Amino acid sequence: DAGVTQSPTHLIKTRGQQVTLRCSPKSGHDTVSWYQQALGQGPQFIFQYYEEEERQRGNFPDRFSGHQFPNYSSELNVNALLLGDSALYLCASSLEGGGFSNQPQHFGDGTRLSIL
């Protein structure tokens, strides 16, 4: 099992463009979360997808949107890119905890997004 896989590894865009990042969860996992990690910072929660719906969102503008497919894979879309969107974008998968507690997150290697 390759675990969580993300693509692409690196991406360079210019301001105003749009980008789509992809994530395949660890085998058996049904929940996907996305994080933004700026240099020298910890991961910041963008949103989480479960059963193909966004079920919780962090403090990110509507320019950040996502999607989860029936096979549990997920996409993160960012519109109208700003210089400040330059960061490492991490995907994490987990198995739904049945509402009792949050299951540990399994992280991918991330996509390094650079905005020029």
Next chain:
Amino acid sequence: AQRVTQPEKLLSVFKGAPVELKCNYSYSGSPELFWYVQYSRQRLQLLLRHISRESIKGFTADLNKGETSFHLKKPFAQEEDSAMYYCALSGHSGTYKYIFGTGTRLKVLA
């Protein structure tokens, strides 16, 4: 406000010395606390969680609700413990958001 604070960006200790990585949190409900670790050229991975109350790689962490802390400890540091450590918080049922601290880089010197 929900927040995780790791006051030290860098902690250097000698091999065999005790280690304590500090984590304080602010949360208005019943928190779940985690420590994640990132070794060089590896992905972020779970080290331990407070509800498991277990020791992983010699590390332990106790949730102190009175001091709102979840410090990570190890009695004798090893060189292979050198890594980036992140403390993270999540809520109980119905809350899925994870909040990470800014991380502490641990360097174990020979």
